[in-house]
Amino acid sequence: MDETALRKKLRALITTWENEVVEFKEASDAFSTSEIGKYFSALANEANLKDVSAGWLVFGVRNNGRAVVGTTYRNDPGRLHSLKHQIAEGADPTTTFRQIHEVAMDGHRVLMLEVPPAPRGIPIAWQGHYYARSGESLSPLGLAKQDEIRAQTLDMDWSAQLVEGATLNDLDPQAVERARNDFALKHQNRIPSDEVLGWSVETLLDRAKVTQRGQVTRAALLLLGRAESAHVLSPHPAQITWKLVGQETAYEHFGPPFLLATSQLYQRIRNIQLRLLPDDELLPHEVSKYDQKVVLEALHNCIAHQDYRRNQRIIVTEKPDRLVFENAGSFFEGRPEDYVQGDKTPRGYRNPYLVQAMVELNMIDQMGYGIQRMYETQRKRYLPMPDYEVSGDAVIMTVYGGVVDPAYTRVLMENSGLQLTDVLALDRVQKGLVVPDRAIQVLKRKKLVEGRKPRFRVSAAVAAASAKKAEYIKTRAFDDRHYRNMVVEFLRKFGSASRKDVDTLLWDKLSDALDDAQKRNKIGNLLSGLRNDGVIFNAASKTAPKWTLCE
Numbered sequence: 001m002d003e004t005a006l007r008k009k010l011r012a013l014i015t016t017w018e019n020e021v022v023e024f025k026e027a028s029d030a031f032s033t034s035e036i037g038k039y040f041s042a043l044a045n046e047a048n049l050k051d052v053s054a055g056w057l058v059f060g061v062r063n064n065g066r067a068v069v070g071t072t073y074r075n076d077p078g079r080l081h082s083l084k085h086q087i088a089e090g091a092d093p094t095t096t097f098r099q100i101h102e103v104a105m106d107g108h109r110v111l112m113l114e115v116p117p118a119p120r121g122i123p124i125a126w127q128g129h130y131y132a133r134s135g136e137s138l139s140p141l142g143l144a145k146q147d148e149i150r151a152q153t154l155d156m157d158w159s160a161q162l163v164e165g166a167t168l169n170d171l172d173p174q175a176v177e178r179a180r181n182d183f184a185l186k187h188q189n190r191i192p193s194d195e196v197l198g199w200s201v202e203t204l205l206d207r208a209k210v211t212q213r214g215q216v217t218r219a220a221l222l223l224l225g226r227a228e229s230a231h232v233l234s235p236h237p238a239q240i241t242w243k244l245v246g247q248e249t250a251y252e253h254f255g256p257p258f259l260l261a262t263s264q265l266y267q268r269i270r271n272i273q274l275r276l277l278p279d280d281e282l283l284p285h286e287v288s289k290y291d292q293k294v295v296l297e298a299l300h301n302c303i304a305h306q307d308y309r310r311n312q313r314i315i316v317t318e319k320p321d322r323l324v325f326e327n328a329g330s331f332f333e334g335r336p337e338d339y340v341q342g343d344k345t346p347r348g349y350r351n352p353y354l355v356q357a358m359v360e361l362n363m364i365d366q367m368g369y370g371i372q373r374m375y376e377t378q379r380k381r382y383l384p385m386p387d388y389e390v391s392g393d394a395v396i397m398t399v400y401g402g403v404v405d406p407a408y409t410r411v412l413m414e415n416s417g418l419q420l421t422d423v424l425a426l427d428r429v430q431k432g433l434v435v436p437d438r439a440i441q442v443l444k445r446k447k448l449v450e451g452r453k454p455r456f457r458v459s460a461a462v463a464a465a466s467a468k469k470a471e472y473i474k475t476r477a478f479d480d481r482h483y484r485n486m487v488v489e490f491l492r493k494f495g496s497a498s499r500k501d502v503d504t505l506l507w508d509k510l511s512d513a514l515d516d517a518q519k520r521n522k523i524g525n526l527l528s529g530l531r532n533d534g535v536i537f538n539a540a541s542k543t544a545p546k547w548t549l550c551e
Helices: 003-016 033-050 077-090 143-154 173-186 193-197 201-207 218-224 227-233 258-268 292-305 352-360 369-380 406-414 420-430 437-445 460-475 480-494 499-509 516-532
Strands: 022-025 055-059 099-105 108-115 129-134 137-140 240-244 250-254 273-276 285-288 314-319 322-328 387-390 394-400 449-452 455-458 536-538 547-549
Touching: 003 022, 003 055, 003 099, 003 108, 022 033, 033 055, 033 077, 033 108, 033 129, 033 137, 033 143, 077 099, 173 193, 173 201, 173 218, 173 258, 173 352, 218 227, 218 258, 218 352, 240 258, 240 292, 250 258, 258 292, 292 314, 292 322, 292 352, 292 369, 292 394, 369 394, 369 420, 406 420, 420 437, 437 449, 480 499, 480 516, 480 536, 480 547, 499 516, 516 536
Parallel strands: 022 055, 240 314
Antiparallel strands: 055 108, 099 108, 129 137, 240 250, 273 285, 314 322, 322 394, 387 394, 449 455, 536 547
């Protein structure tokens, strides 16, 4: 909403006054963050129950008299917006204000804190306690309201269903201990690790929202189940399949426990080092072909958002230059591009019970930041952005493990300050995809692309600048230590070297600014220096030397 729309909304809230989803406070700068967290929990839960798009916590309106008096709460913008992070740390599941709006009303500063409703089936707690509203007052979220929220999805959520006949003995002990450690890590700021380590398995899994009062759910079997217990989920295959295609072919099926299986699958992927050479540097920049966090994020997203009612497996296809992840079901809320900038927070999930369990076990977050992190990581590694293909029955995501267009990679290496929106547009240019006109205009102003629609390409100005840098590199010399080390390494490997061997080793490595005579003198001086320092000696004659290490 723009400023005008916000003022109109504020007037409407003041007119209807406080109810279960609106709270007004005068709020000085000393207003308690803990108190704000309680109101956040209460307003989120009530917004869910009232089926409204948001709850509102408003600072700068006097509770008595409905007067706009303004607020001094966190006048500094940095401190103000750090509140979102503080609330996210204390809320369970992790969530925070959708927006914090700063509005000028009648000459006063008013803050409108927009609270998203709790996800369907999942009440919001603040520091371990659930809150609600009783009229205009805070109150605990009673069992009746908790049950009302949780019942919203239990009947529809495949992952929340109890598995008849399954017991805790059907869970893998190693996976359970991994779950204990991951839960302790997730909640280390609120629950002492020693306390978590002392819990019984029943207490741990209930607190992690994997089981229900000690009874085993489908989510529990997927994440923690023994491999031999997977049959109780039939007809669902409960599998993740890795498939290698190209000159070599291979495949392997991974079943529960998925908490461990994703790391095992990652180990199957051939993750070599890539050497990217910036135009203004002498040494290559090495990156792994695939970033482990990106691969696991993609895998965990497939597990969380798979439509298990379709009875299909998750498929990971490893191609020579990319990984392709496929899970059944359409993209549940919005579009993938909505989440790239980190601005959108999902309001609901296909498998809310499974998602909640994965959040508690530190596998994913609930803020929609996972996609943004994958894009940012690829950008920092100078590789193409991930691609999404969404159809009615599947979501297919591609993660690149190689360079598509060297010019794109070069631009990223030489322009670390590019905004992510520019990188996304440049990525579409290198892939020959449609780019919005406005984005092309921005790239052209920055001289990053040229050409005419629809055939845009990396600008010749960038290529010319790169060529100029390359010419500079050819004329810039290494220091003497580098050349001395090269001679020593050569002698260690081959035992001895003639003057011709040394010339062949170093000639092309010396600066192009030197003529042939200068290069010969340079190499002679290097050898004399090594001899004088007692590193090498001549084991033959002066006219036909045979250089050998002294060691």
